[in-house]
Amino acid sequence: MLPAFFIAHGSPNLAIEQHAYTEFLQRLAMSLPKPKAIVVFSAHWESAVQKISSAVEPEMMYDFSGFSEELYDINYPAKGDLPLSLHIQQLFQQEGISCELNDRRGLDHGVWAPLSIMYPKAQIPVVTLSVNPRLTAEEHYRIGAALGPLRDERVLIIGSGGTVHNLRKLDDNNPVPQLWAVEFDEWLAEQLETWNLEALIRYDERAPHAREAVPTPEHFAPLLVAMGAGDATRSAKLLHHSIQMGSLSLCCWMFGSLRIRKQET
Template identity: 80%
Template sequence: MLPSLFIAHGAPSLAIEEHAYTEFLRRLAVSLPTPKAIVLFSAHWESDVQKISAAIEPEMLYDFYGFSDDLYDMEYLAKGDLTLSLHIQQLLEQEGIRCEMDDRRGLDHGAWGPLSIMYPDARIPVVTMSVNPRLAAEEHIRIGAALGSLRQEQVLIIGSGGTVHNLRKLDSNNPVPQLWAVEFDEWLAEQLETWHVEALIRYDERAPHVGLAVPTPEHFIPLLIAFGAGEASRNAKLLHHSFQLGTLSLCCWMFGRFKEFRKA
């Protein structure tokens, strides 16, 4: 059985960067059995109802501006998997979760950014999923739990977002992470590692500096979904943690027992 993962996708430029985090992502992919398919919840696809991509050949979405021309030349030509998309729809509907298929949605950088590092040959089918910022935290966990059985089918479930993600607080001149950002991630780690669901679903009330760390919820939601997908194991492991630009958290969490992977 594969674990579920939360992967911070950082800035769009992550796809062409070389540092400890990108090297970690490559090692992580090699350490896992090759998935039959990937289901990825992207912070950059927001919708009022849960959407499931059904495009057979999803197009590239360059949902950013002001970056290097190299990024706009990037291609990640992964195929979709309509059979899996329909299976996901069935699993969600069995739990009373409203969802819709979308055969036009392409791959945004929350998807192709980390995947181009982990699986650069793009041979693994990818089904992307939206996030709904209007849902309560426990509903995101429930969505993840509804799809947890896919892990037994060698489908890798990934939540792609960011725990501390406040673009107004980025500081390109400060390589040292800000204390408030560190304290938020430390609080979050304690709740995940102890599987403290009640605290997690009330993170917006209980977490220190939450207004700074999570000014809007869309980047935090994929973590809750990946956590929910690992509910059967109740095991959380922080695999990597670092910061860019003073406050941008680059972390990776694994949910579900797989094998020992040393923290990077």
């Protein structure tokens, strides 16, 4: 059984950066058994109904502006996996979760930025899924739990987003982690490690600095989805944590029982 992961994708520049976090992602992929396929819930695909990509050859999406021109030269030609997309649709339907296939959706940077670091040869099929920021935290968890059985089928489930993700609070000139961002991530770590689902479902009320850390929920939702995918084992482990630009959290959480030593930064 593969673990499920939450992977912070940072800014689009992550794909061309070299630092402790990108090195960690490379080592993480090498430490895992090769997946049969990868399923990614991306914070950059928002929809009112749960969407499942079904394109056989998904196109690249450069869904950003104001970043390095070098990013537009990146191509991640991973194939889709229609049988897996249909299987995911069936799993959702069994749990009463409304969903739709989408054969036009390409790979946004929330998908290809981390995957181009982890699996640069793009030889593993990828199915992407949307998030609905209007759902409750409990509903996101339930969506992830519905796909938990895929872990037994060597499918790697990834939630791609960010825990502390407030673009207005970023400071390129100050690399020192801001106290409010650190305190939010520390509170979050305590709840995840003890699987305190009751507190996490109400993180917006209970977590310190929740409004600053999570001004909008789309980047936080993939964490709850990934956690839900690990519901069968209820084991959470922080594998990496660092902060860019004062408050942009770069973290990786593993939900499952595979033993991987935490990388110090």
